[in-house]
Amino acid sequence: MANFENVVVETDLLILGGGMSACGAAVEAAYWAKQKGLKVTLVDKAAMDRSGAVAMGLSAINQYVGLKDGKNSIKDYVDYVRNDLMGVTREDLVANIARHVDSTVHLYEKWGLPIWKDEEGNYVHEGRWQLMINGESYKVIVAEAAKNALLQTGVGEIYERVFIVEPLMDGDRIAGAVGFSVRENKFYTFKAKAVMSLMGGAVHVFKPRSTGEGLGRAWYPPWNSGSSAYFTLKAGAEMTCQEVRFIPVRFKDAYGPVGAWFLLFKSRATNAMGGEYMVERRPELENWGPYGRVKPIPANLRNYLGMLDVMEGKGPIFMRTEEAIQKLAEQYKDDEKAYKKKMKELESEAWEDFLDMTISQAILWAASNVQPEERSSEIAAAEPYFIGSHSGASGAWVSGPEDLQTADTKNDYFWGYANMSTVKGLFCAGDASGASSHKFSSGSHAEGRIAAKAAIKFIVENNTMPNVDQAKLDELKATLLKPIDLYEQYKNATTDPEINPNYIKPKMFMFRLQKLMDEYAGGVSAQFTTNKACLERALELLAMLREDAEKLAASNLHELMRCWENTHRMWQAEAHVRTMLFREETRWPGYYFRSDKPKIDEEKWTVFANCKFDPNTGNWEMMTRPIHRIF
Numbered sequence: 219m220a221n222f223e224n225v226v227v228e229t230d231l232l233i234l235g236g237g238m239s240a241c242g243a244a245v246e247a248a249y250w251a252k253q254k255g256l257k258v259t260l261v262d263k264a265a266m267d268r269s270g271a272v273a274m275g276l277s278a279i280n281q282y283v284g285l286k287d288g289k290n291s292i293k294d295y296v297d298y299v300r301n302d303l304m305g306v307t308r309e310d311l312v313a314n315i316a317r318h319v320d321s322t323v324h325l326y327e328k329w330g331l332p333i334w335k336d337e338e339g340n341y342v343h344e345g346r347w348q349l350m351i352n353g354e355s356y357k358v359i360v361a362e363a364a365k366n367a368l369l370q371t372g373v374g375e376i377y378e379r380v381f382i383v384e385p386l387m388d389g390d391r392i393a394g395a396v397g398f399s400v401r402e403n404k405f406y407t408f409k410a411k412a413v414m415s416l417m418g419g420a421v422h423v424f425k426p427r428s429t430g431e432g433l434g435r436a437w438y439p440p441w442n443s444g445s446s447a448y449f450t451l452k453a454g455a456e457m458t459c460q461e462v463r464f465i466p467v468r469f470k471d472a473y474g475p476v477g478a479w480f481l482l483f484k485s486r487a488t489n490a491m492g493g494e495y496m497v498e499r500r501p502e503l504e505n506w507g508p509y510g511r512v513k514p515i516p517a518n519l520r521n522y523l524g525m526l527d528v529m530e531g532k533g534p535i536f537m538r539t540e541e542a543i544q545k546l547a548e549q550y551k552d553d554e555k556a557y558k559k560k561m562k563e564l565e566s567e568a569w570e571d572f573l574d575m576t577i578s579q580a581i582l583w584a585a586s587n588v589q590p591e592e593r594s595s596e597i598a599a600a601e602p603y604f605i606g607s608h609s610g611a612s613g614a615w616v617s618g619p620e621d622l623q624t625a626d627t628k629n630d631y632f633w634g635y636a637n638m639s640t641v642k643g644l645f646c647a648g649d650a651s652g653a654s655s656h657k658f659s660s661g662s663h664a665e666g667r668i669a670a671k672a673a674i675k676f677i678v679e680n681n682t683m684p685n686v687d688q689a690k691l692d693e694l695k696a697t698l699l700k701p702i703d704l705y706e707q708y709k710n711a712t713t714d715p716e717i718n719p720n721y722i723k724p725k726m727f728m729f730r731l732q733k734l735m736d737e738y739a740g741g742v743s744a745q746f747t748t749n750k751a752c753l754e755r756a757l758e759l760l761a762m763l764r765e766d767a768e769k770l771a772a773s774n775l776h777e778l779m780r781c782w783e784n785t786h787r788m789w790q791a792e793a794h795v796r797t798m799l800f801r802e803e804t805r806w807p808g809y810y811f812r813s814d815k816p817k818i819d820e821e822k823w824t825v826f827a828n829c830k831f832d833p834n835t836g837n838w839e840m841m842t843r844p845i846h847r848i849f
């Protein structure tokens with residue numbers, strides 16, 4: 219077996235991930251751990267300053283309720299999320315985040331994040347819930363506060379560039395995690411009394427539009443690979459909304475954000491014939507139950523109307539940047555100097571929007587001679603992603619807060635500790651917890667804080683170190699490092715190390731996964747459409763892929779990480795396919811369409827579709843859970 223040093227770490231609370239929810243968890247856990255004399259350990263596969271979805275920065279904070287201004291209520295936010303998710307949402311979880319998120323945003327400002335202000339000193343809103351920021355260094359600022367909280371108080375320690383693979387269990391209780399360094403030959407065992415799985419969502423499960431020289435460019439930064447879903451599934455936790463993927467419509471090929479264009483610049487999107495799908499296709503909304511009549515129109519339905527144009531051959535769809543900019547500057551048209559000044563200001567805002575969070579879009583504009591004030595740009599629906607904190611909803615099924623439960627909900631939504639999964643001591647937040655969409659960067663941070671406080675309470679009330687079987691650990695070490703051993707054993711069997719009858723390299727494995735998901739599970743090539751026969755075929759191919767996962771090979775530590783990233787993606791894929799198969803209706807056209815069940819079925823399917831993998835038997839169980847209205 220490959221020679222890897224064993225590093226064993228014992229801690230009270232183990233935080234897995236270093237993204238927005240983990241940074242929130244670190245700040246909160248440090249505060250409580252200091253009072254209770256507990257130790258907190260945070261582990262990230264990357265460097266916290268630039269890890270996770272916010273790595274490149276963001277140009278807006280997407281969740282700010284503004285309770286102190288009295289303009290919005292928690293109910294308003296819950297209504298918005300419920301409608302956007304076509305009725306499928308856990309209101310207790312959404313409300314719990316909504317009532318805490320403003321304080322997270324105020325902390326950001328205290329830590330130095332520049333939030334735009336108007337002349338009266340009020341926050342500049344991009345939309346009702348969104349605040350504009352100078353967010354290039356957003357993640358650096360939030361990570362610094364987390365690091366200070368853990369390291370300066372002396373309660374914590376941080377391991378960066380350690381990739382977490384598997385959960386450790388003590389019967390039905392979580393006992394820690396194992397992983398490896400992506401820089402040194404070290405195998406890590408973390409033993410803990412409670413564990414927080416905060417390792418983001420998943421990208422590159424489906425074939426991306428960007429291939430060849432563009433491979434790796436995706437809307438969702440490529441480093442979140444389904445580790446949260448894998449970790450919770452393998453621990454035996456119940457999962458929810460695994461069918462709900464997110465398809466963002468973004469500037470084509472570099473995936474630049476459209477929010478500022480639609481909301482701030484009030485731009486229109488038109489098709490090749492100049493038609494406006496949001497106007498011309500409006501009657502189609504009537505087919506989607508009460509959700510087609512709400513405002514704002516749910517994201518998937520807006521997608522769907524544009525997709526109908528593309529399917530009819532009316533593409534491409536254009537964001538009319540030139541028209542929007544001209545319109546905004548028009549009020550200054552009688553004053554040449556003021557007009558020029560306004561145009562300059564709008565032009566720089568347009569570029570800054572990309573430079574703050576999707577630099578590659580600015581590069582693409584520059585490289586292809588696009589001047590947004592002169593020429594419109596194409597927008598397109600991206601491949602599917604799993605991001606439960608954004609407009610998706612997939613994640614673990616977690617307990618809600620006690621005080622928001624009603625007589626109806628308390629048996630279904632509450633089991634002792636806020637944000638604890640159905641596995642004892644395993645907590646989830648951000649992309650890792652399901653059925654509570656639209657928390658975004660700020661809400662994920664707030665949810666990390668909520669979950670960390672509950673996890674500390676769990677530790678105080680269950681203050682024993684779980685047992686970890688040494689034989690199991692040895693077995694896990696051998697499994698984790700097997701790709702290195704396999705490569706060493708067979709690398710000389712062929713002249714090209716990429717092609718070998720005895721193993722498969724992670725990149726080829728990823729291509730195979732992406733192809734099958736694309737073709738059978740409703741990817742871009744299949745126009746986001748699938749049906750029972752396709753999904754069953756996908757499961758068949760996934761089973762074969764799972765067999766071949768045993769033959770993944772790695773020539774170095776980086777490839778070892780790639781092997782496990784792709785195994786994690788494969789599990790996310792399987793949970794997704796099984797749940798789409800289980801939910802016999804089309805509820806989110808524009809995210810996916812089941813051609814054999816083309817209608818929404820409010821009577822039968824206004825429920826959560828949940829699934830669970832049994833690590834002891836290897837069986838999957840599918841079940842429904844009721845949707846309760848609280849607000």
Ligand SMILES: Cc1cc2nc3c(=O)[nH]c(=O)nc-3n(C[C@H](O)[C@H](O)[C@H](O)COP(=O)(O)OP(=O)(O)OC[C@H]3O[C@@H](n4cnc5c(N)ncnc54)[C@H](O)[C@@H]3O)c2cc1C
Nearest residue numbers: 235236237238239263270271280382417418648649658659
């Ligand atoms: C393209 C894009 C645009 C967005 N735009 C906005 C916006 O404008 N405004 C807004 O408010 N929100 C926005 N969001 C949403 C926001 O980024 C997420 O809601 C938030 O980052 C989720 O937090 P998280 O902690 O769940 O995941 P992340 O912040 O993504 O963190 C995941 C962490 O897990 C680590 N990790 C992953 N796998 C492993 C492993 N195996 N072992 C160890 N560590 C691991 C990663 O390195 C990372 O530190 C956007 C998201 C995307 C993808």
